[in-house]
Amino acid sequence: xxxxxxxxFLLPTTSACAGCSSSLCLRYILKASGPDTVLVIPACCTxxxxxxxxxxxxxxxxxxxxxxxxxxxxxxxxxAFRALGRKTKVIVYAGDGGTVDIGxxxxxxxxxxxxxxxxxxxxxxAYGNTGxxxxxxxxxxxxxxxxxxxxxxxxxxxxxIVEAHRPPYLATACSAYPTxxxxxxxxxxxxxxxxxxxxxxxxxxxxxxxxGKTIEVGKLAVKTGMWVLYEREYGRLAxxxxxxxxxxxxxxxxDYLSTQGRFAGITPEQVQELEGEIARRREHLLREVx
Amino acid sequence: xxxxxxxxxxVAEAVxxxxxxxxxxxxxxxxxxxxxxxxxxxAGGTMAGTYIxxxxxxxxxxxxxxxxxxxxxxFTATSSQGLLYMHEMLHWAAGARLPVVMANVNRAVxxxxxxxxxxxxxxxQRDTGWLQVYVATxxxxxxxxxxxxxxxxxxxxxxxVMVNLDGFVLSHTMQPLETTPAGDFIPPLHxxxxxxxxxxxxxxxxxxxxxxxxxxxxxERSMRDARQxxxxxxxxxxxxxxxxxxxxxEYRMEDAEVAxxxxxxxxxxxxxxxxxxxxxxxxAGALRLRWFRPFPRLDLAGREVxxxxxxxxxxxxxxxxxxxxxxxxxxxxxxxAGLGGQEVTYADIAGFVRQRRPGDEYWFGVDAGV
Amino acid sequence: xxVFEIRIHSRGGQGGVTAARLIALxxxxxxxxxTATPFYxxxxxxxxxxxFVRICDTPIRTCSQVKEPDLVVxxxxxLLPTVNVLKGLAxxxxxxxxxxxxxxxxxxxxxxADLTGIALVLDLVxxxxxxxxxxxxxxxxxxxxITLDSAKRAIAENFTDARNVAAAERAYQEVxx
Numbered sequence: 106x107x108x109x110x111x112x113x114f115l116l117p118t119t120s121a122c123a124g125c126s127s128s129l130c131l132r133y134i135l136k137a138s139g140p141d142t143v144l145v146i147p148a149c150c151t152x153x154x155x156x157x158x159x160x161x162x163x164x165x166x167x168x169x170x171x172x173x174x175x176x177x178x179x180x181x182x183x184x185a186f187r188a189l190g191r192k193t194k195v196i197v198y199a200g201d202g203g204t205v206d207i208g209x210x211x212x213x214x215x216x217x218x219x220x221x222x223x224x225x226x227x228x229x230x231a232y233g234n235t236g237x238x239x240x241x242x243x244x245x246x247x248x249x250x251x252x253x254x255x256x257x258x259x260x261x262x263x264x265x266i267v268e269a270h271r272p273p274y275l276a277t278a279c280s281a282y283p284t285x286x287x288x289x290x291x292x293x294x295x296x297x298x299x300x301x302x303x304x305x306x307x308x309x310x311x312x313x314x315x316x317g318k319t320i321e322v323g324k325l326a327v328k329t330g331m332w333v334l335y336e337r338e339y340g341r342l343a344x345x346x347x348x349x350x351x352x353x354x355x356x357x358x359x360d361y362l363s364t365q366g367r368f369a370g371i372t373p374e375q376v377q378e379l380e381g382e383i384a385r386r387r388e389h390l391l392r393e394v395x
Numbered sequence: 396x397x398x399x400x401x402x403x404x405x406v407a408e409a410v411x412x413x414x415x416x417x418x419x420x421x422x423x424x425x426x427x428x429x430x431x432x433x434x435x436x437x438a439g440g441t442m443a444g445t446y447i448x449x450x451x452x453x454x455x456x457x458x459x460x461x462x463x464x465x466x467x468x469x470f471t472a473t474s475s476q477g478l479l480y481m482h483e484m485l486h487w488a489a490g491a492r493l494p495v496v497m498a499n500v501n502r503a504v505x506x507x508x509x510x511x512x513x514x515x516x517x518x519x520q521r522d523t524g525w526l527q528v529y530v531a532t533x534x535x536x537x538x539x540x541x542x543x544x545x546x547x548x549x550x551x552x553x554x555x556v557m558v559n560l561d562g563f564v565l566s567h568t569m570q571p572l573e574t575t576p577a578g579d580f581i582p583p584l585h586x587x588x589x590x591x592x593x594x595x596x597x598x599x600x601x602x603x604x605x606x607x608x609x610x611x612x613x614x615e616r617s618m619r620d621a622r623q624x625x626x627x628x629x630x631x632x633x634x635x636x637x638x639x640x641x642x643x644x645e646y647r648m649e650d651a652e653v654a655x656x657x658x659x660x661x662x663x664x665x666x667x668x669x670x671x672x673x674x675x676x677x678x679a680g681a682l683r684l685r686w687f688r689p690f691p692r693l694d695l696a697g698r699e700v701x702x703x704x705x706x707x708x709x710x711x712x713x714x715x716x717x718x719x720x721x722x723x724x725x726x727x728x729x730x731x732a733g734l735g736g737q738e739v740t741y742a743d744i745a746g747f748v749r750q751r752r753p754g755d756e757y758w759f760g761v762d763a764g765v
Numbered sequence: 766x767x768v769f770e771i772r773i774h775s776r777g778g779q780g781g782v783t784a785a786r787l788i789a790l791x792x793x794x795x796x797x798x799x800t801a802t803p804f805y806x807x808x809x810x811x812x813x814x815x816x817f818v819r820i821c822d823t824p825i826r827t828c829s830q831v832k833e834p835d836l837v838v839x840x841x842x843x844l845l846p847t848v849n850v851l852k853g854l855a856x857x858x859x860x861x862x863x864x865x866x867x868x869x870x871x872x873x874x875x876x877x878a879d880l881t882g883i884a885l886v887l888d889l890v891x892x893x894x895x896x897x898x899x900x901x902x903x904x905x906x907x908x909x910x911i912t913l914d915s916a917k918r919a920i921a922e923n924f925t926d927a928r929n930v931a932a933a934e935r936a937y938q939e940v941x942x
Binding site (some may be wrong): 118152158169171172205207237241252254 | 421434435
Binding site for chain 3 (some may be wrong): 398399521561563564565567570571636660663664666667738739740741
């Protein structure tokens with residue numbers, strides 16, 4: 106297990122909301138990656154967190170690109186660096202909207218071409234930067250400004266979609282477990298080719314919980330099995346330590362749902378649907394691990 | 396309902412009145428309130444119709460095209476990057492002769508990212524065959540959106556209409572708004588070429604050089620006919636609702652010796668500048684151009700002209716200034732101001748008039764001129 | 766009546782923009798023309814924001830930022846050291862401050878009201894933030910910018926929680942002019 110370096114690549118006092126998962130994750134991701142890194146970011150909360158011209162909150166170059174194009178831009182950039190003989194790490198850092206919705210075509214293309222890069226999706230389950238409208242990653246029952254009655258369609262399974270491209274490394278993480286994230290980023294960057302990390306990023310502003318509870322909400326997501334921490338190296342599954350308990354003795358889902366105002370109107374049927382989905386996924390993963 | 400409401404709300408309320416069957420849209424600052432209100436109206440049962448929260452703007456317009464082709468009234472809204480992302484489909488909607496109505500909340504284009512008011516987004520789409528109108532108040536946003544459906548769906552037009560409103564300055568500013576029920580103002584949509592499985596046809600198939608140009612001519616013919624349709628619809632609106640607009644809004648132009656021409660909220664801000672200049676003995680007037688496509692033939696004879704462009708066409712000039720020069724004798728003092736939400740007050744506009752030099756170009760905030 | 770211009774200083778999430786809208790609505794119910802304009806960008810909590818209100822008897826044709834306010838409202842006193850809230854305010858102009866004690870600002874008339882205290886007493890707190898945007902209307906009514914009746918109507922129409930109207934009434938009673 107690699108030691109976490111002390112050097113910071115994200116300056117303090119960014120314009121992130123109080124309790125933001127993303128800025129916490131970025132610190133650990135950049136510690137894992139080091140100074141020879143370029144962040145490619147489409148429109149997302151990070152576009153604002155980086156700060157306004159003429160300042161930047163980052164100690165690595167940040168390349169801003171159009172919403173739909175992060176993975177394709179990164180694809181070209183990575184090819185160019187390799188052609189120059191440089192080992193610069195190209196990391197796409199995109200929200201869920203920019204990944205599972207508008208960014209999906211570019212993502213698929215980049216993975217199909219085995220682009221040498223790391224694609225990180227930090228998932229706050231809505232379009233955060235524009236005021237919390239629904240995305241394809243919004244779960245059933247969640248209220249957003251465009252699903253005022255709670256979302257009826259299920260959360261798109263981006264892990265399954267990316268896995269279909271047979272990447273050498275795919276993992277999930279959560280802002281509540283930053284050292285786990287750090288280790289996974291280190292591992293991903295050591296493997297050539299296209300890697301994917303999907304981070305659950307609880308968002309106090311959008312999910313409607315007090316800013317001091319971000320870590321607690323993230324831990325409940327994992328302990329209820331709503332979010333499973335795992336890795337796949339060349340497809341081979343390994344459940345991460347913090348998720349092991351939830352595989353056999355998960356906490357009741359309502360422990361997680363009740364912390365967030367966005368689930369205030371969720372119906373019993375929707376809760377059952379989510380519980381069923383959690384149980385199915387758990388069985389599936391357990392069977393695979395055996 | 397008579398209240399204070401944002402420009403975005405004005406649009407959303409009008410869309411509710413127009414009762415589209417399908418709305419497909421994707422959120423982007425500063426349009427989001429339109430989309431959120433529509434989602435709330437539909438979820439709350441106060442608005443009929445299906446709201447499709449699509450995964451991108453390109454898909455938003457593509458979905459509207461599909462719905463419109465089926466003969467159903469459609470609406471979408473976007474801004475800036477979203478409009479640019481739709482560009483291919485803007486051409487498609489016009490070429491397919493579909494009466495889609497879209498609200499575009501004018502916002503600057505990236506890079507660098509900028510969320511504030513700027514007309515480059517819509518003006519860069521001026522060749523796509525869409526009608527374009529620019530509004531300056533929440534009331535006008537409501538009224539014009541209602542009229543847009545009737546104009547677009549008119550049998551002599553059958554072209555999509557883009558209603559433009561300035562980002563934040565109008566979209567988010569609350570102003571008095573009176574929403575009157577549309578009643579029968581917008582007749583039901585009858586799309587002559589709606590998909591009909593009992594009369595199967597190919598839509599937009601490969602078309603050779605011997606025929607293609609005829610379709611483009613038909614589009615232009617309808618664009619020209621639209622001038623008269625716009626006049627008739629605005630007259631009918633006035634008869635029913637008592638509010639009148641026109642191809643442009645003129646303020647103290649009768650005896651004006653220098654005309655300030657602009658679009659959107661700056662066109663209204665210019666009226667305050669006119670009052671100030673008149674107080675100094677400068678006989679100024681303001682002309683707020685509303686309908687940009689089809690472009691009007693303005694008569695500016697005998698007047699000096701100061702044009703404010705909240706946009707730019709690189710290597711060429713301000714789009715409004717150059718459009719005027721191309722269509723009517725004038726030598727405008729072309730001012731480029733308000734890009735990316737650059738603050739422009741009535742005091743600044745009065746300054747442009749005082750410093751005017753016919754035929755020159757002035758970038759507000761930049762020392763070098765042309 | 767020349768246009769009366771108000772500039773409201775707050776932090777994102779405190780309701781500065783909502784306050785502007787409610788004030789404009791109340792003025793509208795008083796039979797005036799009114800506009801409310803926020804000045805902000807992407808959604809971000811805690812950042813300083815400004816909102817403007819204009820009130821006039823005749824239609825308001827300007828949407829540009831208020832440069833010479835007649836009244837400055839400061840919902841968050843922690844802004845005072847970092848933001849020049851007095852910029853453009855004419856000598857003798859009025860500053861309305863959310864503060865538990867009287868504040869003196871040389872050359873300006875100050876009106877203080879403990880809006881935070883009122884919110885806490887009524888337990889009018891949302892997601893950890895005391896609600897300030899409804900009570901402030903009570904103060905504006907006291908100094909004559911809008912009527913209390915219109916203020917209460919504007920609030921009641923927009924908030925189902927009756928404590929919001931109560932907060933405005935309390936502020937009206939308690940303001941130290």
